Amino acid sequence: xxxxxxxxxxxxxxxxxxxISLFLVLRHFLVPKTFGVYGxxxxxxxxxNAQLExxxxxxxxxxxxxxxxxxxxxxxxxxxxxxxxxxxxGEKHVVNSKVEKILKPTxxxxxxxxxxxxxxxxxxxxxxxDLKKHNIGKNCIECHNPHQPWEMKK
Amino acid sequence: MGNEKVVSSRRKFLKTAVxxxxxxxxxxxxxxxQVLLHAAEPKxxxxxxxxxxxxxxxxxxxxxxxxxxxxxxxxxxxxxxFRTWIEQYTVKNDGSVDIVSPNGGIDGFEQxxxxxxxxxxxxxxxxxxxxSKSPCTQxxxxxxxxxxxxxxxxxxxKYCIGCRYCVQACPYGCRFIHPVKKVANKCTLxxxxxxxxxxxxxxxxxxxxxxxxxxxxxxxxxIVKFLKEHTTxxxxxxxxxxxxxxxxxLSSEVR
Numbered sequence: 564x565x566x567x568x569x570x571x572x573x574x575x576x577x578x579x580x581x582x583i584s585l586f587l588v589l590r591h592f593l594v595p596k597t598f599g600v601y602g603x604x605x606x607x608x609x610x611x612n613a614q615l616e617x618x619x620x621x622x623x624x625x626x627x628x629x630x631x632x633x634x635x636x637x638x639x640x641x642x643x644x645x646x647x648x649x650x651x652x653g654e655k656h657v658v659n660s661k662v663e664k665i666l667k668p669t670x671x672x673x674x675x676x677x678x679x680x681x682x683x684x685x686x687x688x689x690x691x692x693d694l695k696k697h698n699i700g701k702n703c704i705e706c707h708n709p710h711q712p713w714e715m716k717k
Numbered sequence: 718m719g720n721e722k723v724v725s726s727r728r729k730f731l732k733t734a735v736x737x738x739x740x741x742x743x744x745x746x747x748x749x750x751q752v753l754l755h756a757a758e759p760k761x762x763x764x765x766x767x768x769x770x771x772x773x774x775x776x777x778x779x780x781x782x783x784x785x786x787x788x789x790x791x792x793x794x795x796x797x798x799f800r801t802w803i804e805q806y807t808v809k810n811d812g813s814v815d816i817v818s819p820n821g822g823i824d825g826f827e828q829x830x831x832x833x834x835x836x837x838x839x840x841x842x843x844x845x846x847x848x849s850k851s852p853c854t855q856x857x858x859x860x861x862x863x864x865x866x867x868x869x870x871x872x873x874x875k876y877c878i879g880c881r882y883c884v885q886a887c888p889y890g891c892r893f894i895h896p897v898k899k900v901a902n903k904c905t906l907x908x909x910x911x912x913x914x915x916x917x918x919x920x921x922x923x924x925x926x927x928x929x930x931x932x933x934x935x936x937x938x939x940i941v942k943f944l945k946e947h948t949t950x951x952x953x954x955x956x957x958x959x960x961x962x963x964x965x966x967l968s969s970e971v972r
Contacts, residue, residue, distance in 0.1 A: 595876070598860070601865075601866055602863055602864075603860040603863065604860045604861070604862075604863035604873060604876075605860070605873050605875075605876055608863075608871065608873035608874075608875070608876065609865055609871070611873070611874070611875065612865075612871050612872075612905060612908045612909060613908055613909050613912040614909065615790075615908075615909035616909070617789070617909060617910055617913065617915065618788050618789045618918070619785060619788070619789055619910075619915075619918045619921050619922070620915075621915045621916070621921060622921075643924075643926060644924045645921055645922060647785070647921060647922055648781055648921075648922040648923070648924050651788070652785070652788045652789065675825070676779045676780065676781075676825045677777055677779045677924055679825070680828070681777075681778065681826060681827075681828045681838075682807075682828050682832050682835050682838045683778060683805055683806075683807070683826065683828065683838035683839050683840050684777045684778065684840075685774055685775075687774075688774060688775050688776075688777055688925055689777045689925065
């Protein structure tokens with residue numbers, strides 16, 4: 564009599580056992596393999612994120628071919644500006660330089676995106692020009708070499 | 718005899734209960750203040766733990782960062798989707814503050830008022846703060862957004878169900894739902910570039926070096942040196958998000 568378990572409890576226990584094992588089986592198939600390796604997320608997602616393609620190659624890749632520009636740039640105030648700041652994403656050009664050409668912005672407005680006068684820019688941060696007064700109608704690169712801005716063209 | 722036994726066991730019980738309660742309260746107090754002081758630095762010390770510095774005094778609002786981010790990460794070109802953007806603040810002499818960000822700053826900025834009316838004006842680049850106690854990762858119901866062991870907050874695009882909880886949880890407005898993929902999208906600190914030894918696209922193209930990233934764990938790194946030598950502040954410090962994006966020369970007008 565001591566170990567008598569009422570039938571309703573047995574049935575309930577059986578139902579619980581079925582539900583729990585069903586849950587465990589489903590969980591085994593539904594939870595991704597790498598989930599929870601580092602935390603509450605799929606560890607394989609780190610690899611997914613790391614494997615995305617790059618578009619900007621970094622200026623060291625540019626200098627492999629364009630050594631002359633590196634030397635020119637190093638002598639003047641644009642030395643710290645990386646190539647792709649003005650020339651745009653260059654990875655395609657690095658991979659296939661014959662077909663994919665790099666951007667060569669020439670307009671006055673383009674130089675102005677950095678150098679136009681604006682009270683929000685600190686004077687010490689950047690050399691500023693009033694585009695409405697400075698040599699109107701002329702392109703900046705007619706006088707300034709963009710890689711060496713203070714070596715004026717004649 | 719029986720009474721004495723009851724009294725002594727009651728005394729014993731009370732003693733144990735008081736000790737346990739005291740220890741629990743004391744421990745939780747200690748632990749909570751530790752959490753406030755130090756953001757949750759991940760344990761794996763072989764990996765870097767990334768932080769970001771943005772120097773407002775150096776930013777000239779050229780928009781190259783926002784443009785490069787869109788190119789690098791295939792962010793939709795419409796002006797509603799940004800992983801990073803720039804805001805122009807203009808504080809006028811009458812005390813009013815004007816904040817604009819036309820197309821995230823990609824097309825550049827115009828001065829908003831004549832110079833004599835301006836008290837001060839500056840640019841504030843914004844991006845994901847890569848918080849170490851990030852509200853966005855905590856609300857995700859499926860574990861599709863998380864902080865990587867390097868301290869970069871990432872999204873698992875295959876697992877995200879697009880419920881938008883994280884979009885509304887981010888106090889800095891740094892997330893959006895990708896209009897084509899229909900899943901959450903945000904700055905990854907160019908995780909794919911970091912892993913290849915390259916700088917994030919926005920920092921690669923910044924002409925003035927206003928943005929900087931580095932290993933907060935390495936006490937000799939450039940970023941730690943900068944943090945030591947400058948008065949920096951995070952956005953919304955009262956929210957205790959453990960933000961790892963530090964602004965130099967941040968004005969109180971910035972929201």
